[in-house]
Amino acid sequence: MDTAAQRYVGTHDFRNLCKMDVANGVLNFQRTILSARVTWVDGGGEARPQDPFRLCQFEVTGQAFLYHQVRCMMAVLFLIGQGMESPDVIDELLDVEKNPRKPQYSMAVEFPLVLYNCEFPDLQWLYDPEVQGFNVTHLQQLWASHAVKTHVLRDMLAGLDAAPMQPGIGEGLQPPLHSQISGFVEGVQARTYKPLLARPRCEGLEARIEHFVRRGRIDPPQGPQWAGEAPEGKRGSTGDPGQLPKRVCMDTE
Numbered sequence: 001m002d003t004a005a006q007r008y009v010g011t012h013d014f015r016n017l018c019k020m021d022v023a024n025g026v027l028n029f030q031r032t033i034l035s036a037r038v039t040w041v042d043g044g045g046e047a048r049p050q051d052p053f054r055l056c057q058f059e060v061t062g063q064a065f066l067y068h069q070v071r072c073m074m075a076v077l078f079l080i081g082q083g084m085e086s087p088d089v090i091d092e093l094l095d096v097e098k099n100p101r102k103p104q105y106s107m108a109v110e111f112p113l114v115l116y117n118c119e120f121p122d123l124q125w126l127y128d129p130e131v132q133g134f135n136v137t138h139l140q141q142l143w144a145s146h147a148v149k150t151h152v153l154r155d156m157l158a159g160l161d162a163a164p165m166q167p168g169i170g171e172g173l174q175p176p177l178h179s180q181i182s183g184f185v186e187g188v189q190a191r192t193y194k195p196l197l198a199r200p201r202c203e204g205l206e207a208r209i210e211h212f213v214r215r216g217r218i219d220p221p222q223g224p225q226w227a228g229e230a231p232e233g234k235r236g237s238t239g240d241p242g243q244l245p246k247r248v249c250m251d252t253e
Contacts, residue, residue: 002038004080004087005058007094008073009033015205016093016102017073018066022208023217029205031069034061038077052178053154074108078185079196089196101201106187 015029041055058074076093079085092099182189203211212218 001056001058001077001081004090005036005038005060005073005077007087007090008036008060012094013096014066014069014094015096016099017076018069019072019107020102020205020208021067022205023212025218026066027205027209027221029066031066032063034063036060036073052180068107070113071107071110072105074113075105075185076196078108078181079105082181084193085196092197099197101204103196103199103201105196105199106185109184109186112184 011030011032013029014031018029020026020029036059038056038058041057058070058077060070060073076085076090080087080089093103209218209221213220
């Protein structure tokens with residue numbers, strides 16, 4: 001997964017790895033990723049025995065992110081980590097000339113996603129001691145609560161792993177089930193896996209633009225790359241056929 005994550009690094013068009021927020025005027029999906037890596041949370045190495053309770057983290061640094069971009073990036077890494085997709089699928093998704101429309105897939109859930117650092121030139125944050133003490137106390141209480149719950153759940157799972165099975169029925173559970181990852185992706189997992197690039201595709205960028213222009217949510221894009229993209233019905237009926245109608249706000253009172 002770490003090797004695959006590094007394919008995100010660089011300036012790419014991430015329209016296949018985000019939710020296109022065209023309704024709010026986002027038409028440029030190029031973003032720059034400065035670093036991307038998957039590491040063990042406890043700093044351990046790859047040589048240690050596999051433990052289903054060890055945690056990994058995906059850490060990504062960029063200059064800006066699109067709507068749900070990191071959650072989509074993580075969802076694809078989950079598929080690669082489970083052996084369902086090759087790391088090459090990231091290159092395919094970043095090639096918008098070859099794949100201009102996003103395959104349908106579920107995002108990673110939102111609760112593990114944390115924006116933990118922002119850097120600004122010539123700026124140093126100073127914290128109020130009283131507020132700092134309140135924050136530390138609150139987070140320590142949260143940690144203690146979740147740590148106790150984690151220990152209780154792990155003991156319960158250990159007890160279930162050691163429980164005797166009825167002969168002829170429970171063989172499928174040996175070795176013990178490892179389904180932790182199922183709680184980190186939205187939706188219901190299909191019984192039969194379908195490769196990402198073989199799935200139905202979402203609407204392309206041009207279709208989304210046309211949809212929201214027709215609804216009056218956004219103005220038709222300007223520039224040579226969008227020439228001829230304005231849908232019928234949005235052009236003026238008189239004068240220059242290429243002139244777009246102007247919107248005028250009037251006070252009716």
